[in-house]
Amino acid sequence: MIQHIxxxxxxxxxxxxxxxxxxxxxxxxxxxxxxxxxxVPAAHAGDVTxxxxxxxxxxxxxxSCADEIVAKLVQGRPAVLVLSGxxxxxxxxxxxxxxxxxxxxxxxxxxxxxxxxxxxAAAAVLVEELVARQLAVRMxxxxxxxxxx
Amino acid sequence: xxxLVEVPAQFDDRSFDQFAGAFAAAAADGERLLFDAHAAEWxxxxxxxxxxxxxxAARRSGAADKPLLTAxxxxxxxxxxxxxxxxxxxxxxxxxxxxxxxxxxEDESDVLVPxxxxxAAEDVHAVVSKLQQRASAxxxxxxxxxxxxxxxxxxxxxxxxxxxxxHAGTSGWVAVQAYxxxxxxxxxxxxxxxxDAGVGFRHSLEPTQGKRFGARWGDAAALEAxxxxxxxxxxxxxxxxxxxxxxxxLARWDGKIAIxxxxxxxxxxxxxxxxxxxxxGLPPFPGAQVLxxxxxxxxxxx
Numbered sequence: 001m002i003q004h005i006x007x008x009x010x011x012x013x014x015x016x017x018x019x020x021x022x023x024x025x026x027x028x029x030x031x032x033x034x035x036x037x038x039x040v041p042a043a044h045a046g047d048v049t050x051x052x053x054x055x056x057x058x059x060x061x062x063x064s065c066a067d068e069i070v071a072k073l074v075q076g077r078p079a080v081l082v083l084s085g086x087x088x089x090x091x092x093x094x095x096x097x098x099x100x101x102x103x104x105x106x107x108x109x110x111x112x113x114x115x116x117x118x119x120x121a122a123a124a125v126l127v128e129e130l131v132a133r134q135l136a137v138r139m140x141x142x143x144x145x146x147x148x149x
Numbered sequence: 150x151x152x153l154v155e156v157p158a159q160f161d162d163r164s165f166d167q168f169a170g171a172f173a174a175a176a177a178d179g180e181r182l183l184f185d186a187h188a189a190e191w192x193x194x195x196x197x198x199x200x201x202x203x204x205x206a207a208r209r210s211g212a213a214d215k216p217l218l219t220a221x222x223x224x225x226x227x228x229x230x231x232x233x234x235x236x237x238x239x240x241x242x243x244x245x246x247x248x249x250x251x252x253x254x255e256d257e258s259d260v261l262v263p264x265x266x267x268x269a270a271e272d273v274h275a276v277v278s279k280l281q282q283r284a285s286a287x288x289x290x291x292x293x294x295x296x297x298x299x300x301x302x303x304x305x306x307x308x309x310x311x312x313x314x315x316h317a318g319t320s321g322w323v324a325v326q327a328y329x330x331x332x333x334x335x336x337x338x339x340x341x342x343x344x345d346a347g348v349g350f351r352h353s354l355e356p357t358q359g360k361r362f363g364a365r366w367g368d369a370a371a372l373e374a375x376x377x378x379x380x381x382x383x384x385x386x387x388x389x390x391x392x393x394x395x396x397x398x399l400a401r402w403d404g405k406i407a408i409x410x411x412x413x414x415x416x417x418x419x420x421x422x423x424x425x426x427x428x429x430g431l432p433p434f435p436g437a438q439v440l441x442x443x444x445x446x447x448x449x450x451x
Contacts, residue, residue: 015271015274016271017271017274017275019277019278020278021277021278021281023273023304023311024273024274024314025315026270027274059281059300060277060300060303060304060307062277062304062307062311062394063391063393064308064391067388067390068387072387087300088300089300089301089304092297092300092304093304097387097390100390101386101387
């Protein structure tokens with residue numbers, strides 16, 4: 001199953017005041033914990049939950065939040081994460097944080113194609129694993145696509 | 150007895166060491182301090198937040214009464230200090246003498262974020278939000294920054310402010326302003342100034358880094374560890390990325406960062422500036438003071 005997580009909505013529930021920016025470590029921690037609680041585990045052993053984390057509507061992400069949310073969720077692996085709705089600014093915060101931790105995540109481009117973000121070696125392993133588990137297929141031209149709708 | 154601390158007429162990062170020296174000498178015996186800014190002609194955001202940090206330190210130093218502050222007498226200077234939000238924060242720290250004007254409503258001001266107290270994560274949210282509301286147009290139109298750079302600027306601001314929340318052990322202040330940088334550059338810049346009178350980098354990092362540096366350990370080594378090596382007092386390997394991220398952003402936009410803490414000051418110096426990378430043996434000043442400068446884009450060679 002693919003779960004949709006509206007990160008902006010989670011942020012709004014997590015902070016007092018109407019802020020659109022994912023900044024500060026305490027905020028990142030609260031947002032991550034809410035996301036972890038929202039992710040429904042797979043019903044059967046061997047099944048995988050895919051969580052599409054939609055960043056649309058999120059203003060700035062700082063490095064602290066990128067680490068506290070994305071890097072720690074990728075490390076904790078409550079689900080296969082697909083990051084969508086990312087702006088260039090979001091990527092600039094998330095990419096070095098994942099790379100420094102030797103991690104990678106899937107990102108969904110505006111056209112729907114998938115790519116990876118983070119450490120190249122970890123990205124290659126991630127794609128291999130998804131293909132091997134038949135969660136993703138390689139498309140002509142080198143892109144990848146999830147097998148689940 | 151009251152001890153006098155003269156505020157330099159041109160109060161910025163360059164004259165801060167002179168101010169720190171006067172402060173250290175006057176504060177040594179715990180007497181009440183009088184910060185004399187009556188002759189001030191100009192103060193950068195760094196000077197203003199640094200003065201607040203001095204007031205914060207003076208209040209802690211044992212004197213029973215608030216330190217005194219004589220406000221600038223020059224009308225334009227007074228008006229700017231008020232517009233920059235200085236007196237609103239200073240009222241809590243100082244017994245202010247002199248006529249202080251009421252700040253006017255923020256309009257076409259170059260003050261992108263007025264002097265704002267940073268006590269907790271919520272304050273960082275408010276500061277970043279305020280910057281994004283006011284600064285995008287100025288950063289893009291006046292400084293020629295790519296609109297993408299605005300978000301990076303907000304990231305840098307957030308990380309600089311978080312250093313206070315995470316490491317200072319007390320509150321601090323931030324101010325963001327665009328102005329014409331006459332010294333060495335002669336073009337528009339946008340400046341982030343952050344200051345606190347907290348524990349400083351050496352104290353914050355000592356438990357995890359002191360042994361590693363051995364006899365070299367001190368304020369300069371602590372600043373080097375934090376800014377150059379990206380170490381953090383936390384053992385979580387994900388920590389310590391804030392300053393590294395700021396450095397990446399500044400490298401891309403030809404910017405500068407300088408951090409003063411204790412008796413040392415470290416800087417990443419772009420080609421357009423003539424600062425030195427590391428100074429040690431400076432007059433002691435509590436906490437940490439951070440200066441970030443992004444220049445107008447274009448040719449910035451000197």
